[in-house]
Structures are given as C-alpha cells and as structure tokens.
C-alpha cells in the first residue's frame with residue numbers, strides 16, 4: 001500500500017527481506033508465491049519472461065503469480081511487499097514511520113484488491129484482470145476492511161476503480177459452484193451475511209465515494225453505484241445487471257436506489273429484464289455523473305479528483321452526511337431484505353442451473 005506521507009524506501013524493502021528470513025512460522029505456499037511475485041515486480045518490473053511449460057509446476061505457479069501483478073508500479077509492489085512481510089510478523093516493527101490504520105490491520109491478503117493513498121485520495125482497485133475483476137469471497141472481506149480503514153485515514157475522498165479492461169464482472173460465480181452438496185444451505189447463509197455486511201459498509205461510509213468506471217461493470221458493482229456520490233465512466237464502460245438470467249435478484253440496495261434515481265420503469269428494465277446500458281445511457285438515466293472519451297478518461301478524471309481532494313475535508317464529510325443521512329435507516333432495511341431474498345434465490349433450481357451453465361460454458365452473458 002503506498003501512502004500519502006511515505007513510501008517504502010530501499011531500506012524498508014531490505015529490512016523486510018531480512019525480517020522474512022527470521023520468520024518462525026512457514027507462511028504457506030500461497031503467501032510465499034505472493035511474496036515472490038511482489039519481489040520480482042519491485043526489482044524487475046512487470047513479468048516479461050516466457051511462460052514455463054504446464055508440466056513445470058513450480059515455475060509455472062511462480063510465473064502466474066508474477067504475471068498476475070500486471071503493470072503494478074515497482075514502488076507499489078515494494079510497499080505491498082513491505083506491508084505483507086510486516087503483517088506476517090506482528091511483533092516486529094517495520095522501519096516505516098507513518099502507518100495509517102489500514103496498513104497496521106492489513107491481513108496477509110491477496111493482491112486482488114490494491115489500496116493506495118495519495119494526493120488526498122484513497123484508491124481501492126479491483127486487481128484481478130485475468131478474471132475480469134470478478135469478486136471472490138476474500139475480496140469482499142478485504143473491501144470491507146479497506147473501507148473501514150479509509151473512513152478514518154487522512155484522505156478526503158475514496159475512489160473505486162478496476163485494473164485492466166473491466167471495472168468488474170461482479171460476483172465471482174465460482175463462489176457458489178465449488179461447494180460440496182451438503183453445505184449449500186450453509187454457504188448461502190454465510191454469503192447472505194457477508195453480502196449484508198459488505199453493502200452496509202458502503203451505506204455507512206462517511207466520506208465522498210467516487211467510482212471511476214474504466215470498463216464494463218456487471219452485477220453487484222453496478223447496483224452499488226446507487227450508494228456512490230459521484231460516478232465517472234469511460235465511454236467504453238457498460239452497465240449490466242443480469243439477475244433474472246442468473247436466477248437471482250437485485251442487491252446493493254438497487255431495488256430502492258435505482259427507481260429513485262431513474263424512475264421505476266427504467267429501473268425495471270435494468271433490474272428485472274437485465275438490459276445492458278452504454279455509459280451514455282447510464283448517464284442519461286442519472287446512474288452515471290459524467291462520461292469521458294476513453295482516450296482522455298484517466299487523465300481528466302484523476303486531475304479533477306485531485307483538485308476535489310484539496311477541498312476542506314470536514315466540509316466534504318458534512319455535506320455528504322446532509323445528503324445521505326435521512327436515508328440510512330431505510331437503506332439498511334432494504335439491504336437486509338434483499339439479502340434474505342437472495343439467500344432463498346441461491347438455493348433455487350433456477351439459480352443453480354444458471355451457475356452450472358456458467359461453469360460448463362454453455363452460456364455467456
């Protein structure tokens with residue numbers, strides 16, 4: 001995680017490497033692969049070596065882990081490496097001087113969510129480009145954690161965006177397919193609890209929340225937009241909520257926010273019939289604040305956000321509070337209801353068939 005006030009220095013990086021050698025407990029293969037990938041990215045930059053053969057299991061796993069970091073900047077990789085090592089050895093102090101809450105509390109998580117803080121902006125980025133940034137169970141937890149940290153860090157605004165060609169393809173459908181038959185009900189119950197906590201974190205988020213929609217958005221990442229304060233989209237973004245096709249039902253409070261934002265008929269077209277919108281259509285319906293040409297999108301949006309982030313922080317919070325506070329109670333009730341209904345949907349034959357279709361590649365949305 002890079003920080004407003006500091007970035008991991010060469011010295012921090014070197015200390016982290018030494019700290020790693022002193023670890024009492026083996027952190028396990030998954031973490032070791034992450035450390036390897038971050039180390040390579042920090043020292044050599046993006047992976048550009050030939051992919052090892054399928055039978056060369058170890059080197060293939062290492063290559064995959066490194067390659068998955070895409071174009072992550074060297075400095076960010078260095079900071080993430082330092083953070084990861086530090087999270088593995090809670091008793092030892094990192095040599096970094098300023099550590100916001102998120103850094104101290106960070107779990108040895110995946111790099112599927114990247115949180116950075118710079119120029120008064122905390123950026124939470126979906127970083128699973130090879131899977132179109134589909135959100136796994138652990139990513140939901142990491143996002144909840146990141147939002148809690150961002151709500152008390154010293155940034156003025158918090159921004160969600162995606163790495164790669166997609167903003168996000170929504171819920172990772174394999175969250176529900178890799179489940180033994182006798183634990184389906186328990187899985188649905190746990191997912192419903194997790195979803196409720198996840199959406200609550202957005203409802204309660206106290207600072208201006210901005211979405212920078214760099215590409216197509218599907219499912220929950222679309223419904224959540226009703227809880228964002230500003231939504232900027234590239235003209236290559238699309239907005240799709242294929243709930244009926246999946247045998248599911250709306251979440252993210254969209255059953256309440258979408259009719260308010262665009263009127264019940266337009267909301268029904270999206271949430272019931274799964275009509276996919278272009279960025280221009282989503283803007284005309286009030287779901288998107290402004291659309292930018294892809295060629296200038298990143299530059300224009302981040303320039304604007306950096307300027308907004310210089311505004312007085314307390315004033316930003318207070319204005320958001322005034323706009324949103326009257327609705328909070330209602331939103332929590334809607335969230336609870338949507339999660340209960342979805343729990344039932346996940347156990348339905350319609351939903352199970354749709355998930356099986358996805359897995360067996362019979363259907364692409």
Ligand SMILES: CCCCC/C=C/C(=O)SCCNC(=O)CCNC(=O)[C@H](O)C(C)(C)COP(=O)(O)OP(=O)(O)OC[C@H]1O[C@@H](n2cnc3c(N)ncnc32)[C@H](O)[C@@H]1OP(=O)(O)O
Nearest residue numbers: 130131132134169170171172173174191195218219220365
């Ligand atoms: C616990 C909380 C629950 C919250 C409830 C949330 C509900 C939702 O979000 S509903 C929406 C769920 N999302 C979808 O239904 C999208 C499913 N994906 C697709 O339809 C397509 O993959 C696509 C249109 C997003 C992209 O198509 P295409 O350009 O042809 O690319 P690929 O299909 O080849 O995708 C590359 C790679 O990524 C995997 N992948 C993409 N999206 C998902 C996903 N949502 N879940 C799991 N995996 C996903 C895809 O399977 C490919 O993997 P590989 O075959 O291994 O390369």
